[in-house]
Amino acid sequence: MANHKVNSPNLSETTIFISDLHLCASRPQITEAFLTFLNTQAKSAHALYILGDLFEYWAGDDDIEDAFNKQIIQGFKTLAASGVSIYLMHGNRDFLITDDFCKAAGIHLISDPTLINLYGSTALLSHGDELCTDDVAYQQFRLQVRNKQWQSEFLNQPLQARKNQIEAIRLRSEQEKSSKSAQIMDVNQDAVVSLLKAHHYPDLLIHGHTHRPNQHQVSVDGKSITRWVLGDWYEQGSYLVCDAFGYKNVNLNSN
Ligand code: LP5
Ligand code: MN
Numbered sequence: 001m002a003n004h005k006v007n008s009p010n011l012s013e014t015t016i017f018i019s020d021l022h023l024c025a026s027r028p029q030i031t032e033a034f035l036t037f038l039n040t041q042a043k044s045a046h047a048l049y050i051l052g053d054l055f056e057y058w059a060g061d062d063d064i065e066d067a068f069n070k071q072i073i074q075g076f077k078t079l080a081a082s083g084v085s086i087y088l089m090h091g092n093r094d095f096l097i098t099d100d101f102c103k104a105a106g107i108h109l110i111s112d113p114t115l116i117n118l119y120g121s122t123a124l125l126s127h128g129d130e131l132c133t134d135d136v137a138y139q140q141f142r143l144q145v146r147n148k149q150w151q152s153e154f155l156n157q158p159l160q161a162r163k164n165q166i167e168a169i170r171l172r173s174e175q176e177k178s179s180k181s182a183q184i185m186d187v188n189q190d191a192v193v194s195l196l197k198a199h200h201y202p203d204l205l206i207h208g209h210t211h212r213p214n215q216h217q218v219s220v221d222g223k224s225i226t227r228w229v230l231g232d233w234y235e236q237g238s239y240l241v242c243d244a245f246g247y248k249n250v251n252l253n254s255n
Contacts, residue, residue, distance in 0.1 A: 013046040017240040019208025020232035024056035025068040033237050038075045051208050052091025052127030059162040061100035073105045080106025092129045119244040121203040128207030131187035196220050
């Protein structure tokens, strides 16, 4: 584990970060792994942060009655009832999640970005898609679908009609991604630096979205800031666990 500055830490506490689970009924193995994770590793944590893209996509909170979604909600509810604080940030797939889902699941919705105190260090949390500024087509799409007026018109349509449109956008997104370079779909360094400056040089930036789990050192005005990129849950689950002594990445299969 890396060393970190510590102010009056609770030595036994841990905080877990995950993102990009892309949960859906058609990937039962990862669903099973996630529900087991909630019932084991997450249960022994003080807090669980989900930094976006919990679901493959979210068409609106009127979908909380769906059997698959109910199963996930129940998993969170049980975890929250055991005393773990659960925080959820929107990703580019599930930004339509609102209070109904969060209340049912016992989750606190947090903004992107959110700055937290992590055992004496400052950690800035983000999904990460907004940092991919070279992906101009995506940023234009993002601007459109994050518009509140657009969202309320979209949500006025029947649930199945919304799902059909999202499936069509998903196909288009996959087609377009296949002709975008890896560099275009990564974070832009200037965007990272601007964000870190705007948030007064936190010790740590934790984000997901790019599915390129890694630890980078970013130099900003003479300060060295760690940028931690979380992995996705397509092949196997992984999570970042932090305590007063530092942080480490854990892959579920190698437990
Ligand atoms: O998710 P990921 O990592 O595979 O790809 C993202 C970007 N793609 C997306 C699209 C989502 O995957 C699917 C939509 C989510 C559902 C949200 C619900 C509400 C919206 C309903 C819309 C009808 O986010 C991808 C990035 C990639 O990350 C890497 O950063 O490249 O971006 C794209 O591929 C977007 C295309 O480049 C542009 C798509 C234009 C589509 C325009 C259709 C017309 C507009 C309809 C109304 C908005
Ligand atoms: Mn994403």
